[in-house]
Amino acid sequence: MARLTINGKSFEINVTPDTPLLWAIREQVGLTGTKYGCGITQCGACTVHIDGAAVRSCGVPVSAAEGRQITTIEGLAAGSVLHKVQQAWLDHEVPQCGYCQSGMIMAVAALLRDQPNPTDADIDERITNICRCGTFQQVREAIHAAAKA
Ligand code: FES
Numbered sequence: 001m002a003r004l005t006i007n008g009k010s011f012e013i014n015v016t017p018d019t020p021l022l023w024a025i026r027e028q029v030g031l032t033g034t035k036y037g038c039g040i041t042q043c044g045a046c047t048v049h050i051d052g053a054a055v056r057s058c059g060v061p062v063s064a065a066e067g068r069q070i071t072t073i074e075g076l077a078a079g080s081v082l083h084k085v086q087q088a089w090l091d092h093e094v095p096q097c098g099y100c101q102s103g104m105i106m107a108v109a110a111l112l113r114d115q116p117n118p119t120d121a122d123i124d125e126r127i128t129n130i131c132r133c134g135t136f137q138q139v140r141e142a143i144h145a146a147a148k149a
Pocket residue numbers: 035036037038039040041042043044045046047056057058059
């Protein structure tokens with residue numbers, strides 16, 4: 001058993017402590033906006049926030065997330081008001097197939113929390129998520145737009 005706080009709600013779930021957080025979020029809690037890409041912390045599709053920091057949830061055991069605030073893409077907006085990164089993504093038509101995008105947005109939201117006006121070098125260093133559709137240029141433009149919002 002584990003108790004997780006996700007998007008402000010508490011969930012008691014029946015998993016072993018070493019279960020990857022990604023599977024608890026998707027399979028136990030049913031929040032499928034967080035995606036499975038590689039399973040080995042390389043692609044970023046599974047990125048969520050733990051206490052505001054971006055983490056790749058396929059590499060975090062449930063035991064390390066208990067007692068902390070987990071936020072998924074479903075909890076990023078404030079009610080009906082989109083997070084400024086989500087709005088910039090819409091304005092700049094970033095997504096193509098969309099598969100990588102929830103993880104990308106979560107990584108960018110954490111970047112802007114830490115560095116409100118990132119340079120291209122900051123973006124290159126922090127946003128290492130993989131997009132098979134090659135949206136990297138649109139991602140960069142949208143990050144700069146969100147930073148100005
Ligand atoms: S699925 Fe977690 S980094 Fe790829």
